Amino acid sequence: MAESDKIAAAPETGGLDPGASSAIDHEDRLRPEFVDEVLDAVEAGNDERAREMVAPLHPADVADLIELAARDERDGLVKALAGIVDADVLAEMNEHVRETLLDALGPDELARIAGDLETDDAVAILEDLEEHEQRAVLRAMEPDDRAAVEEALAYPEESAGRLMQRDLIAVPEHWKVGRVIDYLRSTDELPTDFWEIFVVAASHHPVGTCKLSTVLRTPRSTPVVDIMMREQTLIPVDMDQEDVALRFQKYALVSAAVVDGAGRLVGMITVDDIVHIIQEEASEDALLLSGVGEGDINEPVGESYRSRVRWLAANLVTALVAATIIRQFTGSIEKLAILAALGPIVAGVGGNAGTQTLAVTVRAFATNQLTSSNRWRAVGREIRVALLNGVTIALLLGIGVSLVLSSPSLGLVIGAAMMTNIVTAGMAGVLVPLTLERMGADPAVASSIFLTMITDSMGYLAVLGLATASGIVH
Structure with a gap:
C-alpha cells in the first residue's frame, strides 16, 4: 500500500501553500471566483492554466473543487488536472462524486489507485463496486496490497477491522x-x-x-x-x-x-x-432523525427521493390520526371557530418541545451517556424540564388569549391544553427512543415520526376536548 498506510501519521499542521492563499477564504472554503476561473480555463481549453492554479492546493481542497463543479463539468475538469487528481485527492472526495468518476476507470487503473491509498481508503472504493468488478480490481493489484485489502473486506462494514492500519512498529x-x-x-x-x-x-x-x-x-x-x-x-x-x-x-x-x-x-x-x-456518525444520527437518508447534496436524485418519500408517506399516515381526532369535534369547531386557529399553535409548540427532548435523548444514546443504569433518571429529568416549560408557555398563552379575546375561560382552557401537550411531548421525546432502543431499533431512524403523531394528536385532543368538556362551547 501507500507509504502513508504504513504509519500512524499525525495530522498535518503546516500552513497553506502561499499559492493557495488567494483561492481560500477565511473559513477555509474555496472562493467562488476562484472556482469559476478554473472552470472557465478548462472550458476554454487552457488546461495548463487550470493546473497552474490548482497545483498549490491541498488534496482536500482539490476534492472540494471537483465536488463544486457541476456533474457535466467534472469529467473535463479531472482530465484537465491530470497528475494532480491522484489517490490522495480521491481519498478526500465525497463518495458519490468519487463513485461517478471511478465508473469510467478500468480495473488496472483502479488497482493502481487503490495501491496508492491507505488500506481503509482503498476498501472504501472497492466495497461499493459490483462483485465481479471488485474481483477484477483485486486480481490487478500487487499481491501484498491485495492481501491487505482482502483481509479488510473480510471484516464487517464500519468495524475496527475496516478502519485499522496493518503496518506498525x-x-x-x-x-x-x-x-x-x-x-x-x-x-x-x-x-x-x-x-x-x-x-x-x-x-x-x-x-x-x-x-x-x-x-x-x-x-x-x-x-x-x-x-x-x-x-x-x-x-x-x-x-x-x-x-x-x-x-x-x-x-x-x-x-x-x-x-x-x-x-x-x-x-x-x-x-x-x-x-x-x-x-460521519454525528451527521448520520442527525439526518436519520429527519428522515432524509444520507442527506448528501451529491447523492443522486433517485436515491434521495427513495430515502425521503417513505418517511413522508409514514408521516402522512400518522397525520391522519390527528385529522381523525379533529373530525370528532367538528361541532365544537363550528360553534367556536377560534379553536381552529388555536389548535395548531398548541400542536406546533408541543411538537417543538418534543423535538428538543428527542434531540437530547438521541445524542445521549450516541455518546453512551444514556444507559440502562440511568434511563429512568433521564426520564424524570425530562419530565421536570417539560413541566417547567409547560407552566411557562401555558401562562404566556393563556394570559394572552384571555386579554386578546376577553375570555378568561378560553384562556384557561388553552393554557391547560398547552401544558398537557408540552408535558406529553417531553415524555414522548424520551420514552419513544427508549422504547425503540429496547426493541433493537435505531432510535434516530423513526422517533420523529411517532413523536409528531403523538404531539399533533394530543394537541388537538387537549384543545378540543377541554373546550367541549368545560362548556365554553354551547
Whole structure:
C-alpha cells in the first residue's frame, strides 16, 4: 500500500501553500471566483492554466473543487488536472462524486489507485463496486496490497477491522532501548513516521506501549518493559466504528492497538481516522432523525427521493390520526371557530418541545451517556424540564388569549391544553427512543415520526376536548 498506510501519521499542521492563499477564504472554503476561473480555463481549453492554479492546493481542497463543479463539468475538469487528481485527492472526495468518476476507470487503473491509498481508503472504493468488478480490481493489484485489502473486506462494514492500519512498529518485551533504536534505524521497510511503539509478548499479544519521545530520551541499556505503559486501550477487531470513536473520545487516545479474537495484535487505529468517523456518525444520527437518508447534496436524485418519500408517506399516515381526532369535534369547531386557529399553535409548540427532548435523548444514546443504569433518571429529568416549560408557555398563552379575546375561560382552557401537550411531548421525546432502543431499533431512524403523531394528536385532543368538556362551547 501507500507509504502513508504504513504509519500512524499525525495530522498535518503546516500552513497553506502561499499559492493557495488567494483561492481560500477565511473559513477555509474555496472562493467562488476562484472556482469559476478554473472552470472557465478548462472550458476554454487552457488546461495548463487550470493546473497552474490548482497545483498549490491541498488534496482536500482539490476534492472540494471537483465536488463544486457541476456533474457535466467534472469529467473535463479531472482530465484537465491530470497528475494532480491522484489517490490522495480521491481519498478526500465525497463518495458519490468519487463513485461517478471511478465508473469510467478500468480495473488496472483502479488497482493502481487503490495501491496508492491507505488500506481503509482503498476498501472504501472497492466495497461499493459490483462483485465481479471488485474481483477484477483485486486480481490487478500487487499481491501484498491485495492481501491487505482482502483481509479488510473480510471484516464487517464500519468495524475496527475496516478502519485499522496493518503496518506498525511492534517489538518484543525482552528488548532493550538500544536494540529498539538500532532496529528502527537499520530496517528500510518499517514505517517512516510514527510516535508510538507497541510492545508484544512472544504470543504477539500487546503488553504495553512506548512513546517515541520516551525511547529517545532513555539510556540504551534500559529494558523496554521498564519504560512502557502497561495500561492501554485495546480495540476488538469486530467493534463497531461508532464504539471505537467513543473510546477514543472517552480516553483521549492518539492511537490504539487492534486485537483479534485471540487477543493478538493485528493493527492499529489512529486519531486522524477517528475524526472522520465522529463527524460521519454525528451527521448520520442527525439526518436519520429527519428522515432524509444520507442527506448528501451529491447523492443522486433517485436515491434521495427513495430515502425521503417513505418517511413522508409514514408521516402522512400518522397525520391522519390527528385529522381523525379533529373530525370528532367538528361541532365544537363550528360553534367556536377560534379553536381552529388555536389548535395548531398548541400542536406546533408541543411538537417543538418534543423535538428538543428527542434531540437530547438521541445524542445521549450516541455518546453512551444514556444507559440502562440511568434511563429512568433521564426520564424524570425530562419530565421536570417539560413541566417547567409547560407552566411557562401555558401562562404566556393563556394570559394572552384571555386579554386578546376577553375570555378568561378560553384562556384557561388553552393554557391547560398547552401544558398537557408540552408535558406529553417531553415524555414522548424520551420514552419513544427508549422504547425503540429496547426493541433493537435505531432510535434516530423513526422517533420523529411517532413523536409528531403523538404531539399533533394530543394537541388537538387537549384543545378540543377541554373546550367541549368545560362548556365554553354551547
